Amino acid sequence: MNKPVDLPARDFNDEDSNTSSNPSFDSVLAARLSRRSLLRGSVGTAATVLLGGLSLAACGGDDDDPAPVAATETLLGFSAVAKSLDDKLTVPTGYTASVLLAVGDPLAAGVTAYKNDGTDTGFHQRSGDNHDGMEYFGLSATGTPDPNGNDRALLGINHEYVNLPFLHANGTTPNPRPAGQVDIEVDCHGVAIVEIAKSAGKFAVVQASGFNRRITAATEIELSGPVRGHALAVTRFSTTGTRTRGTVNNCGTGKTPWGTLLTGEENWVGYYFRAAGDPALRGAKGNTALVRYGSNATATTASASRYGWETAGVADLYARWNTSVTGTSTDGSDDYRHEVNLQGYMTEIDPYLATSVVKKRTALGRMAHESAAFSKAVVGKPLAVYMGDDARNEYIYKFVSAQNWVAADANPADRVATGDKYLDAGTLYVAKFNADGSGEWIALNMANTTVAGYANYAFADAGDVAMHSRIAGDAVGATKMDRPEWCGVHPTTGEIYFTLTNNSNRRLGAVTGAQLNPDPANPRVYTDTRGAATAQNGNPNGHIIRIKEAAGEPAATAFTWDIYLFGAETGAPGNIINLSSLSADQDFSSPDGLVFSPSTGLCWVQTDDGAYTDITNCMMLAAVPGTVGDGGPLTLNYGAGGTVTTRMGKKPTATTLKRFLVGPARQEITGLCETPDGKVLFLNVQHPGEEDSDFASVADPSAFRSHWPANAGYGAGGALARPRSATVMVVKDNGGRVGS
């Protein structure tokens, strides 16, 4: 969710905990400003954008590379979809979109169809709510793992949060929450593994499949990697600090080269209540850590939980959401003071085995995780996993495995053990973007004396660093970014693209608190209006930054970077805002999901916006990007506010960026995967009809801001139905690849 940035709404996707004093580029800039001449207009050099065929010469016969474009196929050959506020999902002429799975749909034999009136129960056997990141795992006709399976597959779907009050018959009951409502909400979180199979040429959910599985906010999960067994992981549930329950606020995803799902735990801190007075029961170090992750209880004010799950009763399942010191032990073995330390990880699930153990891969750090994008797996080289931390002013990370890739691991007998091999040992790095277009990956471990000797937080060991990777990033002066969301690895160039969705903290001139001046990697500051009145300051429309590893090596500690695209309204001034010269067929705001198609190589960009939503619902665009360095330096002149020189890629053209889809009212488009042949694309429509702030009443259905997908003929409820998050599949009517 992405509320308009200046509204005081319950915007748990816009956390703001990085008030660390590590410098942005202010001081660097100050030194440069006086001698830097304007270089505007120097973008758009002679570098050639890779059109259509996506660098066929570079394909080199690698099985993982996109298939060459057929002679009759033109990528981005469709007509752009117009911006729209209609409560419907629109795809280009010649394409068909249909709903595959909506919240509440049954995922086990005998479970009744979803009534969508707030009386449904048993969500541990139904689709969860707020479909988000999603990955495709092919199956053969006989049900064995098959990366090339186009007709039968498993979808791994994140269910990020719950869209209150539509889950309950009469809306949401305030604290103390009824256990029955809390149980539903807990079960609507987590992940769904869902078998789909083609019937009469079209995919449908296999309701009674033995592969189907729900992992919820209550499912038992193992801790793996450096946090396993740590003193700060001890709870009443696991006095050895080796296990926990649940994965929450699952946002972006990743697909490992060995065929498992990674699910990112994003805005988890808000699920935990922390009592007023709790800081006095902990040491200074413990409080520093909690505050840095957004748990801000004081002597007199509690840190309230989002859903009040801890108020539903004294039973352990509810009490665990109170992460205050309530016991008398010195190690936390009699309460849940450490429970909040057990969310915020990349969690791995083997989708092919419904009984497989689920593991939190703690070596990949603890943050507001979004997606996880793997470098191309090359035999004999380590794997890099790229990740963003989505909160204002947070960082970009990569994990590099200690083990080198072995070809046989692409189809291993034991996928969980393969995860142990590649994801439990390695090095976590954080990114620092330099003004000259270079960058550094800085190791976050005890061998780095800047981390081990950090004055503001005395790291004890590797587990402490992994659990508090944000603080380690502070220690080394990582670059504060404009809310890193998803990342994707270009299938031919190997370059890594990160969406930076927006940042209301950017300001010119004197700054206070968490505000930051613009810097080369986050160069824009302006005011955008949403509708007639709402002014949004900072970088309201976001941008997409990309990096190229030195020598293309996954373990490189140096990189170069530029900015691929700036979100903007097409009519906005071109000197600060619409720097990418976006046309009416291309303009967008707040990029969030970003996925490269393994088939076509297209870059799909999805929006989760609160700045352009007076003009259009959130959308998805298809792009054929170029390469890092295909543009050049660009100086933004802020007048009395000085200048900022960034590095900007070649601007898009009408044939390299085009809007493909616009969703129904008040939703975001997220999650994307495809069949291996590129002919069926799956995406998620999340939270249609969501309000700027929660409303408790469902008494007047005509007041709902969306009735999708029932208004498109899917499911119960008719024209005034409650809106539902859903997975949608898109096909080209002539049987071609999606995006052509």
Ligand code: FEO
């Ligand atoms: Fe769940 Fe950062 O979006």
Ligand code: CA
């Ligand atoms: Ca606007």
Ligand code: CA
């Ligand atoms: Ca997101």
Ligand code: CA
């Ligand atoms: Ca978002």
